Amino acid sequence: MHAGTFYLLGFGWKTALTDSAVGNILLFFASLVVSNTLRFYQPGKGRYFNVVAWCILLSGIWVFLSRWVLLYMMGESTVYADILDKSLLIRGCIGFLLISGTALISMLWYTMHDQKDNERRKADAEKLAREAELFNLRQQLQPHFLFNSLNSISALVGRRPEEARTMIHQLSDFLRGTLKKAENEFVKLEEELQHLQLYLDIEKVRFGHRLNTEVNKAEGCENLELPAMILQPLVENAIKFGLYDTTGQVTISINASCVPGYLVLTIQNPYDINTVRPKSGTGFGLTGIKRRLYLLFARTDLLETSGENNIFTTTVKIPQYDKGNIN
Structure with missing residues (x-):
């Protein structure tokens, strides 16, 4: 749809596809950055503003980096540069929505993954504790009987x-x-x-x-x-x-x-x-x-x-x- 818009505005397919490819590739890397960041950093309650700020920053970096790369590749096309500058706000909003969506999905995914890991570790710890207690219970049953038996043997040895x-x-x-x-x-x-x-x-x-x-x-x-x-x-x-x-x-x-x-x-x-x-x-x-x-x-x-x-x-x-x- 991005490439089609530029084509309808009178630009050739080459310009439209180049604009779309550059924007999408850089957006992919921006989404990858936010996803990997959230893999190692899970915001606690009241700290989701940090994620929003991070998404805004990445959106801004994506917009201006895309503009710089596209202008470098397109040369001295003033018409294209004018349209590109006028679309920066829209591009920024779209980029923010996509990066924020990636951040939300990543947070949900990693939160669920961490919860499953915690539940598994808790289950393993409970299993180990249960096995240890079972072993302890079984070991406590024998000494009482053994002491009685040895006392009886001691009493029988002489008689x-x-x-x-x-x-x-x-x-x-x-x-x-x-x-x-x-x-x-x-x-x-x-x-x-x-x-x-x-x-x-x-x-x-x-x-x-x-x-x-x-x-x-x-x-x-x-x-x-x-x-x-x-x-x-x-x-x-x-x-x-x-x-x-x-x-x-x-x-x-x-x-x-x-x-x-x-x-x-x-x-x-x-x-x-x-x-x-x-x-x-x-x-x-x-x-x-x-x-x-x-x-x-x-x-x-x-x-x-x-x-x-x-x-x-x-x-x-x-x-x-x-x-x-x-x-």
Whole structure:
């Protein structure tokens, strides 16, 4: 359109195209300058006037640089020079609008790009923090059990050395399995139950005939996944409530069932209402598991506890969906 205007005014195509080419090339470089400037400088609130002033300055530079180049190329054409001078204001306004438009688009683009980068960095930082907290929670579960086991072994060495030797082997197998599972956040139910059995064997050596366990698994649940080493602290909590304040036999039941979208774990233990008052989330075990489930699934309703008819019940629902999308 720019070249056509000069052609209609009686100038030849050469003059019209030269005027258009020079103006557009210099305008392109002016837009490139403002775009690259905003790439490294994003004005804060109340500083957009700086961008407007920068666009006005670039528009002025573009107008007068274009005039100088065109007059140099066109020679001594007074008619063209007269029309060029009369059109400087219009050229300046058009240049300002185009450069300002480039500045606006650049600001929006780089602002969105920076926001995405910030969100990604924030997500990465939160992921690292979450993984660190999960690791810390998992590490805190073992010392308590390990100290109790070592105390029991110490007590057995003098009186029942064979049982102490058996318990040492069982503890070794359990800790070896724990190290192997530390690499995986999720494991299959069958694998978790096998690991739990090692823990139960150790506890049965500690408590002898007083501890009985029932482990029930619904058919078809073997391949469902759950957070690694989540059952052991649940059962440890049940043993704590069930055996520590009684001298009789106690049965701890562990049940795994499947419902649409969930693997449901239920741990039950009897308790003496006169000596134990179970509370929701009592002890580090349940508190740590609640926190771990929240970090993994972003939900606070996956662990429930209840006490009824002298039976303390802990229920955990493990969602069964793509774990890779939980971030």
